[in-house]
Structure formats: structure tokens, C-alpha cells
Amino acid sequence: MAEIKIHDKTFVPFIESKDIEQSIERMANTLYQEYENKVPVFIGVLNGVIMFFSDFLKYYKGDCEIGFLQLSSYKGIQSTGDINLLKDISVDITNRDIVILEDIIDTGNTLEYLYKLLEAKPVNSIKIITLFFKPEVYTKNLNIDLIGMNIPNKFVIGYGLDYDGLGRNLKDLYQLKENI
Numbered sequence: 001m002a003e004i005k006i007h008d009k010t011f012v013p014f015i016e017s018k019d020i021e022q023s024i025e026r027m028a029n030t031l032y033q034e035y036e037n038k039v040p041v042f043i044g045v046l047n048g049v050i051m052f053f054s055d056f057l058k059y060y061k062g063d064c065e066i067g068f069l070q071l072s073s074y075k076g077i078q079s080t081g082d083i084n085l086l087k088d089i090s091v092d093i094t095n096r097d098i099v100i101l102e103d104i105i106d107t108g109n110t111l112e113y114l115y116k117l118l119e120a121k122p123v124n125s126i127k128i129i130t131l132f133f134k135p136e137v138y139t140k141n142l143n144i145d146l147i148g149m150n151i152p153n154k155f156v157i158g159y160g161l162d163y164d165g166l167g168r169n170l171k172d173l174y175q176l177k178e179n180i
């Protein structure tokens, strides 16, 4: 894996896709044990979740349904702190057991918005899971039910995550070089 340049920044290889997938397989198996006799609705937070969502489904062994919502708050490598709901939840979740899938939880601003959005919904249960988590910068007290991998506080791209629109199609995860 070589370093790559996207827009004005250089990124270095960080986590290979095979290691990411192993972590996702573990997550899918853990959830399957918890929902064995239920049909959960997995809700992906677009756009960053695309690859995680698709790989997670491949490893999940039970019956399940899916839906999406779209939130956006990043400009470049910074959170604006201003969350935009670009697309509300696409399926009826009334009385359902829902699991929100996030690709990454960083500041927790998006998670806080999600909690407020979901509070008002008449669901049976809610779990929030994330593939990547940055414990050094997470400042909220909100519960995260399942975490795939803890990562340091450095901006990452690839495996669905972008830098100003580019980099989502990289199969491995890369880290911003200037931060190292």
C-alpha cells in the first residue's frame, strides 16, 4: 500500500480491508446473538456507511430489514458542528428493533443529533453501533452499544469515508500524513 494524494493532502495507509472485515464479522456475530429471535431493521447513516453497511449485511446470519438516513456536517477535515438532515429514515420503524450503523463516531455531534431524532420515534428498541471510534475526542456521555475499532484522533479516508467528496472508493483506510 502506497501513500496517496487527494486534493491538497497526503494520506498514508492505516488499516487494511481484511482487518476491517474481520472486525465487521465479529460485530455481525455479536449482534446476531442478541437478535436471534427478532428481525431487526438496520439503518445506515449515509454517505460514509456504504461499505461498512454492505459488508456487515454479508456477515449477518439472521433475518433483517434495512433502511437509510443521510446526515452531513463535515467540511474538509473539520466538523462544522452543524448537522444537516439530508434524508430522513427511509422505512417505517414503528414498534421495530432498530440498529443504527455509523461508519465513524468522532466528536459525537452526529450521534447527539441522531439520539434527539430517534427519541421521538415509537420504536421497540434502539442500538447504535459504529465501525470506527475516536475515544480521544469523543466528549459526549451518550451510549454506543458496539464499537468495531478504536482509532487515534487523526483524519481518515477510504472504506466509504471521504475528504471533500473523494476517497470513498478506497478499499483500505488511510490516515492524514501531516498529522503524524
Ligand SMILES: O=P(O)(O)OC[C@H]1O[C@H](OP(=O)(O)OP(=O)(O)O)[C@H](O)[C@@H]1O
Residues within 6 Å of the ligand: 045, 046, 047, 048, 049, 071, 072, 073, 074, 079, 102, 103, 104, 105, 106, 107, 108, 109, 110, 111, 161, 162
Ligand atoms: O462524530 P462526528 O464528529 O459528528 O463525525 C461523525 C460523522 O462524520 C461523518 O459524516 P459526514 O458529516 O462527513 O457525512 P458523510 O457520511 O456523507 O461523509 C460520519 O459518517 C459520521 O456520520
Ligand SMILES: Nc1nc2[nH]cnc2c(=O)[nH]1
Residues within 6 Å of the ligand: 074, 104, 105, 106, 107, 154, 155, 156, 157, 161, 162, 163
Ligand atoms: N472522512 C472522515 N470523516 C469523518 N467524520 C468524522 N471523523 C472523520 C474522519 O476522520 N474522516
